[in-house]
Amino acid sequence: MTLGRTLSKVLLAACLLIGSLWMSGCSSTPETDAERQARWQQGNLTSWEIQHGIGPVVEDIKLAAVDNALAERGKAIFVQKCATCHYLDMKKTGPPLRDVAKRRSPEYVMNQILNPEQMGKMHPDGRQLVAQYAQFMTIQGITRDNALELLDFLRSEAGNPAVPMEQQPGFGTPPPPPTADAK
Numbered sequence: 001m002t003l004g005r006t007l008s009k010v011l012l013a014a015c016l017l018i019g020s021l022w023m024s025g026c027s028s029t030p031e032t033d034a035e036r037q038a039r040w041q042q043g044n045l046t047s048w049e050i051q052h053g054i055g056p057v058v059e060d061i062k063l064a065a066v067d068n069a070l071a072e073r074g075k076a077i078f079v080q081k082c083a084t085c086h087y088l089d090m091k092k093t094g095p096p097l098r099d100v101a102k103r104r105s106p107e108y109v110m111n112q113i114l115n116p117e118q119m120g121k122m123h124p125d126g127r128q129l130v131a132q133y134a135q136f137m138t139i140q141g142i143t144r145d146n147a148l149e150l151l152d153f154l155r156s157e158a159g160n161p162a163v164p165m166e167q168q169p170g171f172g173t174p175p176p177p178p179t180a181d182a183k
């Protein structure tokens with residue numbers, strides 16, 4: 001091999017190294033969905049994600065005061081899709097949700113509703129709850145608008161006093177058969 005060829009190889013290697021350092025260190029390309037998924041798989045969550053959950057909501061949402069029309073729609077969805085597992089004031093298949101909008105950020109509640117499977121598998125608080133309730137949360141057919149309506153329902157209930165069992169929204173809805181394989 002000639003000196004010239006060796007030199008050009010060294011140069012090429014140096015360029016590649018500098019290039020890749022520059023790409024990873026200095027570029028401001030936002031993380032792709034695939035990169036984010038891979039990071040979550042590795043359990044490598046940002047502090048924002050620890051606080052606000054993982055899922056389709058990846059930045060702060062600005063909330064207005066509770067909108068009663070939204071909250072009413074949210075209540076109807078709650079009765080139809082959530083009451084099988086949740087009361088507001090008692091444990092059912094899942095935890096009581098009266099004060100969840102106070103305990104958790106709006107983004108967290110949205111991500112729990114829109115991405116319960118990954119929240120239960122990859123988020124530290126979600127994993128702890130799955131272990132505690134020995135059950136994953138499963139729901140289908142909830143849109144982001146539905147989640148906002150549910151959020152306003154939960155926000156509207158957060159300050160209210162507890163009510164007896166037979167006044168829980170959706171009281172009488174039978175719990176689902178256990179599907180738990182939470183390990």
Ligand code: HEC
Binds near residue numbers: 083084094120
């Ligand atoms: C099949 C049962 C089931 C259904 C249906 C269900 N959940 Fe859950 N939910 C759970 C379980 C179990 C947990 C705790 C484990 C976990 O976090 O995944 C939970 C956790 C949650 C949490 C987190 C509570 C906390 O303290 O962090 C929220 C919020 C929530 N559910 C809201 C809802 C809403 C809103 C609906 C309806 C759209 C719903 N759930 C439907 C079972 C269910």
